[in-house]
Amino acid sequence: MKSLALACAIAVGLGLPMAASSTPAATQHAAHAHAQTAAATTVPAAPQLHAALRGLWHGHVVNTRAYAMAVKKGDAAAAAKAAEATVANAQEIANAVAGFYGDDAGKGMMKLLGGHWAGVKALTDASHAGNQAGIDKAMQDLTVNAGEIAKFLHGANPDNWPEATVDGLLLAHAAHHKAQVAEIMAGNMTAEAKTWKAMQDHMNTIADALAGGIAAQFPNKVK
Numbered sequence: 001m002k003s004l005a006l007a008c009a010i011a012v013g014l015g016l017p018m019a020a021s022s023t024p025a026a027t028q029h030a031a032h033a034h035a036q037t038a039a040a041t042t043v044p045a046a047p048q049l050h051a052a053l054r055g056l057w058h059g060h061v062v063n064t065r066a067y068a069m070a071v072k073k074g075d076a077a078a079a080a081k082a083a084e085a086t087v088a089n090a091q092e093i094a095n096a097v098a099g100f101y102g103d104d105a106g107k108g109m110m111k112l113l114g115g116h117w118a119g120v121k122a123l124t125d126a127s128h129a130g131n132q133a134g135i136d137k138a139m140q141d142l143t144v145n146a147g148e149i150a151k152f153l154h155g156a157n158p159d160n161w162p163e164a165t166v167d168g169l170l171l172a173h174a175a176h177h178k179a180q181v182a183e184i185m186a187g188n189m190t191a192e193a194k195t196w197k198a199m200q201d202h203m204n205t206i207a208d209a210l211a212g213g214i215a216a217q218f219p220n221k222v223k
Helices: 002-014 025-040 047-073 076-101 103-129 132-156 163-186 189-217
Strands: none
Touching: 047 076, 047 103, 047 163, 047 189, 076 103, 103 132, 103 163, 132 163, 163 189
8 A cells, every 4th residue: 555655655756647456445445545645745847847737637537527417417518518618728739749749740639629529428428328338339449548548648748647547547537537427416415425535636636747758858848
């Protein structure tokens, strides 16, 4: 437990993603909380970039959660609004990538983020319909997409974004989506509140990993 927490703290502090683990969820959450506390004492190399990316990645989960809540309520207008906001947020993240890696990289990132959203939307819709086959297919798609994003980011910044650990980080994110959607559809908002907190903390980890990697690769540009 202590070694896992230390590893997580080091990973977050260095701006590196954390790999997936077979450790029980409760232990992972405790380790992650320890990592967040340890990381909070470290001044980021590019504080404005860290803050901006945290805001963007938090926007992703805020919008996907809003979509799930609207689907649960049967509010088609609210669901459409949340879906549009999710796509707009993905474009903002892609634009941030383009700012450092060029327009082609931004377009590539947008395509991959679009794939992620397609998987989350399919997962949400299938969960609402009680379609287990649809849920399984959506999770398979999200798993493939996580690997594609990890490969893409590693290719852009191989020294700071190890492919396997980025993949693990994104798989954990997909698992949060699955748990949250299931809890919303079941009306279990007590459980969802815990997942939501863990999900938001995980967004900080993803954002800090990206910001840390960019700052290490472009130390002059981020200043």
